[in-house]
Amino acid sequence: MSAASGSGESDGSTRAVVVDDSRFMRTLIRNLLEDGGVDVIGEAKNGSEAVEAVCERDPDVVTMDIEMPSMNGLEAVDAIMREHPTPVLMLSAHTEEDADVTFEALDRGAVDFVTKPGGEVTSSMPRVKQELVEKVESAARVDLSADARAAAPHRSSASADARAGSVGTAEPGGASSAGARSSTGARSTRDAERSPPTNGSTTAREATTASAADREPTPTSTRDSKRCYPDVGTLVVGASTGGPNVVERVVSELPRAANLRVLVVQHMPEGFTERFAARLDERSAYAVREAASGEQIEAGEARVAPGGKHLLTTSDRNGRLKLELTETEQIHGVRPAIDLTMASTVETVDGPLCGVLLTGMGRDGVDGMRRIARSGGYTVAQDETTSAIFGMPRRAIETGCVDVVAAAGDVAPSALEFFAEEE
Template structure:
C-alpha cells in the first residue's frame, strides 16, 4: 500500500514535477521534496531520507546517472528512473540501472498531462514497489543466502559437464534444451547475471520476457548479447532460433512460440490484449512453449511485481518441464516469484548467484 511511502521527485521541468507530484499525492504517497536537478535531488535525499526517488534522466548541473550514483554512495535509497522514449535515453537509463537504480518508467509523449493521467495507476504501483526494495544490503546469493534448496554451488564447473566422451560420474547436457525467463521490477540486471553464467556448451534456446516498454527491449537484448556467450537479439515476428541463441520479447508485443522442429523454434509477435495487465506477458510465452516444445524445457521466474508467470510455470511443470524461482532474499520485489512458488509447481528456489548453476543442473544427466 502507498500509505506511509515518502518520495522525492526530481525533474528539471516544473510542469513535470507538478504532474508527477500530484499523481503520487493522489495515490497516497507523501512527496516530501521536489528537486530541479541531480544536485538538489542528492541534497533532498540526505535531508529527508525518503523511501523512494523518482529521477529524471537528463537534468542540468548533475544528471540522473550521477545523482543516482551519489545517492547510492552517500544515502542508499531506491531510485526509479523516469525516462523519455528515445534511443539515447534508453542507453542512459540502462547506465543508471548499472549505477544502482531499481527500475524505470517511461515518460509519456504527446499531451503529457493526459497521458500521465492515464498511466497514473501504473506509476503509483511501481513507485510503491520500488520503495519496498532494500538497497542497503547486497542483493546477491552465495553460500549463505536463501534457503539453500537445490543449491548447486558445489556442483562443478561447466567444463565438468561436457557432452562428448564423458566418463562415468560426470554429467552431460540433455539435447535441445529451451529456457524461458520471466521478470519485471528489478529484473534487467538479474537477467543479465543469469545469462552471463550460462555456458554456450549447454546449447540452450533462450526466450526472455522482461516487462519493458517498446524502444528499450532492443537495447536490453544488445546488452545481453554483449555480456553473455549467447547470440541474443530482440524478437521479430517469425524469428527463429536454435541452440546458443536467444530472443528478448519486444516491448508492447506478446511473444508466442509458434512452432518447434528439429531443435529450432519460431516465434510470433502479437498485440493481443494485455495478460495480467502487461504486454509482453510471461504467461503467454510460457504457455505456448509448454504446448509446442517437446524437448527439455526450463521455466524461470525472477524478481518482479504482480502474478505474471505463475500460470506459465504451472503449464511448464504440467508439460514435464523443470521450474525455478528466485528467492525472496535476493529479489528486488518478491511478487512474481512468490506467486509462482504458491502454485506448488516450482521445483527449486534459489538465490540469484546460484540460478545459472540451477539451470545447468536441470539440463544435465548423470553418465553411468
C-alpha cells in the same frame, strides 16, 4: 532507510521525492502521483538538491530525471546510493541515447525506470498516470540490500566463462554457486512440498535453501568435464522490477555448449527492449536480439520479448520452433506477459523445457510456471534473499510447482543441472 522490504509490504502511503530540472515536469509528475495516492514530500531541480532532499526527508522512493544541470541523474544515483541508499526510479525518454544512460543508471543502483510523461494532456494521460504510480509503488518496495546481492560482481568474467563452457560462478564467500545445489536436491523440491519436511518448514524456499550453506561445493572443473547436453533445451526467463541485472547475470552464465534456446520476458517499456537485448548479446555466449514475429529460434540463440507485445511460440510442419508477436490485451496489467510465453512453450516445445521466475511484483509467471511443472518441465525461482521484490517468485513457490529456489548466482547453474547429463 524507510523503503520496505522485498516482501511487498508497506505501512501508509508511499513517500516520494520528485527530481527534474523542469518546474512544469515536476508539477506534472507531482500531480500524477498525488492523484494516485502517492505522498510527494519533496522536489529537486538537480542532482545536488536531490541528494540533500533524500538525506533530509528519507523518502521511500525517488523519481529521477537524467539530464540536469549541476549534477545529472547518473551522478545523483551514485551519490544517493553512497550517502543515503534509497530506491530510485529513472524517468527516461524514448531515445537510444536515453536508453543507454538508463541502463547505466540501473548498473549504478537505480531499481527501475519508466517512460517520462509528455508535456501534453491527451487521452492517454490516465494510462500514463497508472503506469507511473504503479512503477513508483513497486520501486518503493525494493529491498536494496537484496538488489546489491543479486548484482554481485560477475560481468568481467561471466561472458568469457560462458564461451569456454564453464557453468559455475564464484560467490563472494568462495563457494561455487553451481555446487550449492545437488542435482538430486534440486529435483525433489516439489515432492518435499507435498510432504511436511522433517524440520517443520512448510515452504518450498525453506525446504530448498535451508541446508545450502552446509553443502560441500563440487569443484567446477571436475563437474564440467563430465557434463554434456545431448538435447536442444528451451529456457524461458521471466522478470519484472529489479530484473534487468539479474536476467543479465543468468544469461551471461549460460555456456554455449548447453545448446539452449532462450526466451526472455522482462517487463520493460516499448523502445527499451531492443537495447536490453543488445546488452545481453554483448555479455553472453548466445546470439541475443529482440524477437521478431515469424522468425525461427535455434540452439545458441536468445530472444527478448519486445516491450508492448506478447511473445508466443509456434511450431512449423518440420517441428521447428517459431516466434509470434501479438498485441492482444494485457495480462496482469502487462504486455509482454510471462504467463503467455511460458504457456505457449508448454504447447509447442518438443524437448527439455525449463521456466525461471525472477524478482518482481505481482503474479505474472505463476500460472506459466505451474503449467511447465505439470507438463514435466523444470522450474527455478529466485530466492527471497536476492530478490529486489519477492512477489512473483514467492507466489510461484506457494503453489508448490517450483523445483528449486535459488539465489541470483545459482539460478543459471540450477537450470543447467536439469538440461545436463553426466557422461
